[in-house]
Amino acid sequence: MNLAVIGFGNAGGKVVDKLLAFEEDTGRSLWRFALAVNSAEIDLAKLDHVPRDNRILIGQTDQRVKGRGAGADPEVGADIARRDHQEIERAMDGVPIHDIDGFLVVAGLGGGTGSGGAPVIAETLHDRYAEPVYGLGILPSADEGGRAAFNAARSLTSFTEATENLICFDNDTWRQHGDSVEMGYERTNEEIARRVVTLLAAGELDGSQISEAAMDSSDVKRTLATGGVSSIAFASSEVESRTREQRGLINRFTNGHEESGPDENDLTMKIHGLVRKAVTSRLTVPAEIDSAERSLIVVSGPPSEFSQKGLRRAREWLERETDSVEVLAGDDPREGADRLSVAVLLSNVTRVDRIDALQDQAVDAKSNIQQQADTREDEINDLITDDAGELDPI
Numbered sequence: 001m002n003l004a005v006i007g008f009g010n011a012g013g014k015v016v017d018k019l020l021a022f023e024e025d026t027g028r029s030l031w032r033f034a035l036a037v038n039s040a041e042i043d044l045a046k047l048d049h050v051p052r053d054n055r056i057l058i059g060q061t062d063q064r065v066k067g068r069g070a071g072a073d074p075e076v077g078a079d080i081a082r083r084d085h086q087e088i089e090r091a092m093d094g095v096p097i098h099d100i101d102g103f104l105v106v107a108g109l110g111g112g113t114g115s116g117g118a119p120v121i122a123e124t125l126h127d128r129y130a131e132p133v134y135g136l137g138i139l140p141s142a143d144e145g146g147r148a149a150f151n152a153a154r155s156l157t158s159f160t161e162a163t164e165n166l167i168c169f170d171n172d173t174w175r176q177h178g179d180s181v182e183m184g185y186e187r188t189n190e191e192i193a194r195r196v197v198t199l200l201a202a203g204e205l206d207g208s209q210i211s212e213a214a215m216d217s218s219d220v221k222r223t224l225a226t227g228g229v230s231s232i233a234f235a236s237s238e239v240e241s242r243t244r245e246q247r248g249l250i251n252r253f254t255n256g257h258e259e260s261g262p263d264e265n266d267l268t269m270k271i272h273g274l275v276r277k278a279v280t281s282r283l284t285v286p287a288e289i290d291s292a293e294r295s296l297i298v299v300s301g302p303p304s305e306f307s308q309k310g311l312r313r314a315r316e317w318l319e320r321e322t323d324s325v326e327v328l329a330g331d332d333p334r335e336g337a338d339r340l341s342v343a344v345l346l347s348n349v350t351r352v353d354r355i356d357a358l359q360d361q362a363v364d365a366k367s368n369i370q371q372q373a374d375t376r377e378d379e380i381n382d383l384i385t386d387d388a389g390e391l392d393p394i
């Protein structure tokens with residue numbers, strides 16, 4: 001696919017930066033336009049890959065923001081996104097609209113700018129362009145507290161409604177003991193980029209080789225066109241360089257039509273095994289896979305490692321596991337790649353415990369926030385006046 005990507009807020013910008021870095025490192029070219037929008041000047045300055053002219057500071061004239069962020073208040077994030085929409089839209093004029101299959105809006109949902117602003121910009125894009133708008137929403141980890149859960153649960157509803165599909169990534173699931181916050185984010189952002197780029201680069205028109213079972217961007221679009229929330233599974237294995245060269249040679253002699261031979265069974269098992277491994281290991285957000293409406297398998301790597309039989313078996317296996325006939329599978333040839341990677345999109349998953357838990361935490365937080373607001377004025381009064389009311393203020 002070819003996409004325009006927009007990062008909203010601090011996490012949104014950092015993840016977009018990583019998506020661009022991963023694209024560059026792996027010789028892909030799926031991002032046809034990248035924009036970072038934030039209310040904190042300092043966060044925009046830290047980005048490495050988003051071009052300077054494509055970094056937009058919003059909310060500068062808002063007294064609550066003044067270039068320093070939305071203070072984890074999504075109402076502020078939504079307000080400034082609405083108020084400064086013209087500036088954002090002006091920047092979006094640079095999108096090569098005839099060259100893209102859709103938009104991807106990225107944000108962390110636990111804060112203010114991304115949580116409130118991303119659904120607003122998704123809706124604006126939806127109204128202005130015919131191309132589909134997808135979301136990538138990062139859920140806060142449980143230990144970030146009630147306010148982050150409250151923001152994320154509210155944003156999840158509006159972001160899902162404003163997009164064709166919201167791919168979720170759960171920080172709680174990917175947290176590791178011993179990581180500092182920044183180190184943890186650096187690592188998780190790389191994991192996000194690996195998964196999202198491997199999945200969405202399939203079918204990109206970049207002049208690279210087209211294989212017999214090549215994934216088409218319309219397949220990816222169809223799988224994403226369900227509405228709701230999605231999760232990505234991923235696994236990869238190293239390609240031994242000698243084997244790669246040997247297979248490449250055989251492929252050249254047989255014009256890529258090698259159907260059987262001593263290696264064919266190995267390749268079939270390898271691809272089938274990788275798909276099983278991906279789906280049974282950690283997903284971007286843990287979900288019951290048989291609740292997915294549609295799925296898509298992308299196998300990416302050197303074409304000498306591909307096996308159509310392996311792909312077919314993997315698809316049949318996933319159809320059984322998801323109890324659905326809506327499973328598409330294809331490959332994405334990357335000559336020279338040193339890994340064989342599999343990304344599986346589980347689209348419109350409806351049983352996601354982590355989202356239920358986030359909503360429970362948000363409901364508790366809402367009643368705490370309400371309770372504290374109700375009693376706060378009395379408590380302040382109690383503190384600043386004497387018990388018997390004998391003292392007069394000056």
Ligand SMILES: Nc1nc2c(ncn2[C@@H]2O[C@H](COP(=O)(O)OP(=O)(O)OP(=O)(O)O)[C@@H](O)[C@H]2O)c(=O)[nH]1
Nearest residue numbers: 009010011069070072108110111112113114140185
């Ligand atoms: N995976 C990942 N999550 C992040 C990162 N930075 C922040 N987050 C998550 O994103 C949420 C929102 O944080 P930010 O993006 O900093 O907030 P913001 O949208 O800029 O909003 P304000 O700071 O209130 O203006 C946090 O609650 C974290 O859960 C990151 O680099 N990677």
